Structures are given as C-alpha cells and as structure tokens.
Amino acid sequence: AQSVTQPDIHITVSEGASLELRCNYSYGATPYLFWYVQSPGQGLQLLLKYFSGDTLVQGIKGFEAEFKRSQSSFNLRKPSVHWSDAAEYFCAVGASNTGKLIFGQGTTLQVKP
Amino acid sequence: NAGVTQTPKFQVLKTGQSMTLQCAQDMNHNSMYWYRQDPGMGLRLIYYSASEGTTDKGEVPNGYNVSRLNKREFSLRLESAAPSQTSVYFCASSEHGRVRTDTQYFGPGTRLTVL
Numbered sequence: 744a745q746s747v748t749q750p751d752i753h754i755t756v757s758e759g760a761s762l763e764l765r766c767n768y769s770y771g772a773t774p775y776l777f778w779y780v781q782s783p784g785q786g787l788q789l790l791l792k793y794f795s796g797d798t799l800v801q802g803i804k805g806f807e808a809e810f811k812r813s814q815s816s817f818n819l820r821k822p823s824v825h826w827s828d829a830a831e832y833f834c835a836v837g838a839s840n841t842g843k844l845i846f847g848q849g850t851t852l853q854v855k856p
Numbered sequence: 857n858a859g860v861t862q863t864p865k866f867q868v869l870k871t872g873q874s875m876t877l878q879c880a881q882d883m884n885h886n887s888m889y890w891y892r893q894d895p896g897m898g899l900r901l902i903y904y905s906a907s908e909g910t911t912d913k914g915e916v917p918n919g920y921n922v923s924r925l926n927k928r929e930f931s932l933r934l935e936s937a938a939p940s941q942t943s944v945y946f947c948a949s950s951e952h953g954r955v956r957t958d959t960q961y962f963g964p965g966t967r968l969t970v971l
Contacts, residue, residue, distance in 0.1 A: 786962035794957050842958045846898035
C-alpha cells in the first residue's frame with residue numbers, strides 16, 4: 744500500500760540552527776515526492792518537488808530535500824532556520840495516474856529565539 | 857489571480873444540519889480536490905474531480921457529496937452534519953489532472969465545528 748510517514752510529530756530548533764525533517768515513503772513504482780508548508784491559519788504552499796534526475800532538489804525559502812531510493816526517504820533540510828519558518832510541514836507522494844496526493848501526518852516546527 | 861478561494865472561512869453547525877462549502881479557482885485548472893485535515897492525521901482526500909463533469913471518491917467520502925458545477929467551481933456538501941465532521945477543510949486544484957507530477961494549489965481552508 745502507498746503511504747508516507749513523517750516520524751517526528753513536533754520538532755523544536757533554535758533560530759540559526761540547521762534543520763532536517765524526515766520523510767519515508769512506501770510506493771511500488773518511481774515515487775513523485777513533494778514537500779508542502781502550512782503557516783498558521785493558512786493553506787498549504789509547495790516548497791519543492793522531486794520527479795527524476797538530480798536527487799538533491801532545491802526549493803523556495805532556502806529549503807532543499809534529498810531523495811534516497813535505498814532508504815525510501817525524502818528528507819527536508821535547511822542550513823539556518825529563521826523564526827518565520829515556524830509552521831507545519833507535510834511530505835506527500837503522488838499516487839498512480841490520478842493526480843492524487845498521499846500525505847504524511849505532518850511535522851510541526853517550533854523555532855526558539 | 858486570486859488562486860483558490862473558499863467560503864466560508866469559519867462555520868459552526870448543529871448535529872443534523874446541512875451546509876455547502878464553496879470552492880473556486882481562477883487558474884483554468886482541470887482538476888479539483890477536497891481534503892479534510894485532522895490533528896495527527898495529515899490531509900485526507902474526501903473527493904476529487906479530475907476534469908469537468910467527473911467526480912470520484914477519495915479516502916474518506918462517507919457523509920459528503922460533491923458537485924463540479926463548472927471548470928472553476930467544486931462544492932462540498934454535508935447533508936446531515938455529525939460531530940465527527942468537525943475539521944478543517946481544504947480545497948485544491950491542479951492543472952492537468954490524472955498526472956502524478958501535478959502540483960496542487962490550496963485554498964486557505966474552512967474551519968468547521970459541528971456541535
């Protein structure tokens with residue numbers, strides 16, 4: 744069955760520190776992977792996506808993610824976190840040829856001053 | 857472009873009442889989606905419409921109906937609201953539909969409480 748797991752429900756980092764949010768997927772074919780961010784009270788915004796090619800993907804707001812097929816992972820990283828990065832982050836996989844997305848449970852990021 | 861708009865932003869219902877959540881997009885997208893977001897469960901797909909004139913069930917369709925009124929609008933109806941339908945509802949759209957690489961664009965959400 745297709746699924747996405749985000750092992751960390753809540754993460755707290757200090758402003759200026761590096762960040763890594765974990766995402767593991769289960770998908771039989773080549774996965775098409777997405778990271779979305781949801782600021783408080785807002786809808787979801789696409790940060791980045793991976794379809795093929797270079798396994799290190801750059802996104803908006805200084806985020807990047809690395810696809811590792813051997814580990815079934817697509818972890819999101821940022822070298823230096825800003826207070827405005829506090830939000831909920833969702834990993835998702837594009838399912839079959841329907842255009843549907845399967846989302847992980849989400850990781851809430853808190854940034855300490 | 858307004859993108860994806862949803863009305864209302866907030867709603868409180870009593871058990872058994874009905875209501876319709878409205879969604880519209882101005883990006884000329886083919887596909888539209890309705891999700892619900894509950895704590896610890898991420899977003900779960902309720903219904904989607906891959907193209908005008910078609911609708912399909914998602915992961916959690918029970919208790920809901922949808923209408924793809926035209927290419928721009930996709931409404932979600934609760935015929936007899938239940939407390940279990942208390943949630944935040946998001947509408948989304950994507951350009952092509954039936955394509956795994958499509959990016960979905962989300963509305964701001966409707967926060968629904970059923971008492």
